[in-house]
Amino acid sequence: MMNRRIFTQDAAARWRTRFVAALQFVLPFLILGVLWELIVRTGVVSQTSLPPPSRIACKFWELCVGDHLLWRHLARSMYRLSIGYALAMGSGLLFGSLLAMNRILGDMFSPILSLLISVPTIAWVPVFLITMGLGDRTVIAAVFLGGFFAITYNTIRGIEMVDVSQVRAARTMGARGPKLFTAVLLPASSVSVLTGLRLGIGYSWRALVGGEMLSAMIQWGIGKMIYQARFWNDIVVMFVGLLVIGLTGFLLDRLLIRWLERVTVERWGMVTER
């Protein structure tokens, strides 16, 4: 009886904190939306340069449910993102590990890495357009390059920061070579590696949008949707595109990276739980 009551109180308290958290999340958006709507409706800013949120929402709904065009754009973008990001992840982890584990390689390549990391990915796209054509390959290359450096850099840092006692413990117990790497160095550096993956997917996503805009042979893609809207002077579609880009980036982080964090570093107590 007693237990049951404590349980229900707990559940109620839990729902209350969840409600407060949801409110804290939604409220700033609501305030922003209402202010925006007011500014446009009262004519402070003209509707041709800033469409009101209500119109953006209607258009969003129309593109989502009406003709499903939005989904086609998004699906195409996701296809390019997943290939490019997977490549960035694989090669970033590999390259970063190699540079961190081999002093000579690390010393040799780190200046090049520092040099390349300061070149915006979008600046490469014209080069890719010539070497890889005007289609998917160029966009995927941009996505790859966007994520690659962040993942590589953070992998190097992560492995360099692994606790020397843990490595010594593993070596005493007979772990060496590839096994030492997969069983100890990689999991021990997972906090930093995850930071790289998080930054990487953000950069990849941005590079994707830019790459899609510049690749002429591409018809579908969320970046392309915005770019094409220019020809029709359809500023509402542009804002729908901006909204979807922001929302997708947010969801990628929340669903993919946060999930990864929860099942690894948070479960292992290597970071404080959020």
Added chain:
Amino acid sequence: MTQEIIQIDGVSKSFGKADRQVAALNEVSLAFRDGEFAVLIGPSGCGKSTLLYLIAGFESPTTGEIRLDGKKIQKPGPDRGFVFQDYALFPWKTVLGNVMFGLLRNGYSHRDAKTVAMEHIRMVHLQGFERAFPHTLSGGMKQRVGIARALAYNPKVLLMDEPFGALDAQTRKLMQQEMVSIWEATQKTVVFVTHSVIEAVYLADRVVVMTAHPGSVKGIIDVDVPRPRQYTEEHYLHIRQDVLALLEDEVAKSAKALA
């Protein structure tokens, strides 16, 4: 108590680059007998941990050599077990996973490794915590995992670097008592580093007192007190006085050097 299992022959160790070398150990010669509980003690900076690292193979001596079972030590390996002051457990592995680690690296099948690991988890009284991750354990429990992990794959010697240094007084005392039973049960050669005289004389067959800057052996004291020992027993207290007397002028010297 006959055979010498670890032989340290004229070992010196210095750190740093050629022009700014700091000598940590100077001409240390010492042997540990098979099955004995040896404790290294000395003021901070006397190189006692360095000597343990050399035996573990984490570092190489600048001159001289160390042999384990007649074979020169070149690098770390599973003929030794090491217990770290900061535990050095793998946070991504459960208690069971940590203890199984060394077994899986040394030819055990997963099933056998689990069986042996469970035995050692029981030995350190952590049954029921096999599935727990290290970050959920207290310091004393973490070090129990550390000990189980270092012993599970049956090394010839157990090297312990101030293993109870980070524990509170109560836990520390309990761990000392359990360490004696573990040592009696496993018959391992233990080389144990501490800066606590109480701990040294409670645990050791022999206490090796080291001098500071650079470290060398000042004296070796046999602790001929039968176990289980009492912290208040007269003979035990006498030996503590002997060790303290040997240590005291070293501590004073070390303090002067730092001032």
